[in-house]
Amino acid sequence: MRHSILLLALFFFGCRGPFDTGDERVAGIIQEIEVPANVAVGEGFTVSIQTGWRNGCARMGETEVEVDGLNIIVIPYDIITEDGSLCAQSPQVFTHTASIRVDEPGTANLIVKGRQDFGGDVVTFERQLEVK
Numbered sequence: 086m087r088h089s090i091l092l093l094a095l096f097f098f099g100c101r102g103p104f105d106t107g108d109e110r111v112a113g114i115i116q117e118i119e120v121p122a123n124v125a126v127g128e129g130f131t132v133s134i135q136t137g138w139r140n141g142c143a144r145m146g147e148t149e150v151e152v153d154g155l156n157i158i159v160i161p162y163d164i165i166t167e168d169g170s171l172c173a174q175s176p177q178v179f180t181h182t183a184s185i186r187v188d189e190p191g192t193a194n195l196i197v198k199g200r201q202d203f204g205g206d207v208v209t210f211e212r213q214l215e216v217k
Contacts, residue, residue, distance in 0.1 A: 110146055112207045113163040114138060115199035116178065123215045126190050132197075134161045134181045139203055141173030142166040148181040155193040155216065159183045187216045 113136025124130040134148070146162035161181035166172065187193050197210040 107166055108164050109166075110162050110164055112199045113146075113161045113179065113181070114202060114205075115161075115197060115210055118197055118210055118212060120195055120212045120214055123217060124187065124193075126216055127186060127188050129184055129186045132159060132183045132185060132195065134159065134183070134197055134199070136161050136163055136179050136181060136199065138163065138165065138177045141175055141177060143177045143179075145179035145181065148183050150183045150185060152185060152187060154189060155187065155191050157185055157187070157193055157195045158198065159185075159195065160198045190216050192216070 113134075116135040116137045117133075118135075119133040121130055136145075143163050143165045146164045148162065149158075149160045151158045161179075161183075163179060193214050193216050195212040195214060197212070198207055199210065200206070201208060
């Protein structure tokens with residue numbers, strides 16, 4: 086009986102333990118970035134970033150935002166599962182939103198860090214917006 090339970094556990098979990106999910110937090114594959122052209126000083130605005138994955142072994146993670154004067158960095162993270170054998174094969178698209186406020190006027194530089202394709206390196210996508 087013990088031998089059967091061990092074989093069953095190996096079938097379901099492979100070399101991983103039952104609490105090792107194999108999940109990895111990665112910068113998402115950028116599909117689209119929506120940024121307003123103009124924003125008001127000191128007022129919040131929203132940046133929307135779509136990320137996508139080729140199969141169902143991903144879920145949306147958090148979105149990190151860092152504002153330093155007129156420089157804004159946004160990183161949309163997604164969670165992927167290393168073992169895709171039990172995942173649906175339909176593509177996934179996630180919409181990350183970032184609430185941002187800039188407290189000084191000028192041309193703000195928005196940098197979104199993400200990937201261009203699966204397994205690719207993290208690159209930067211730059212957009213400018215006027216803060217008035």
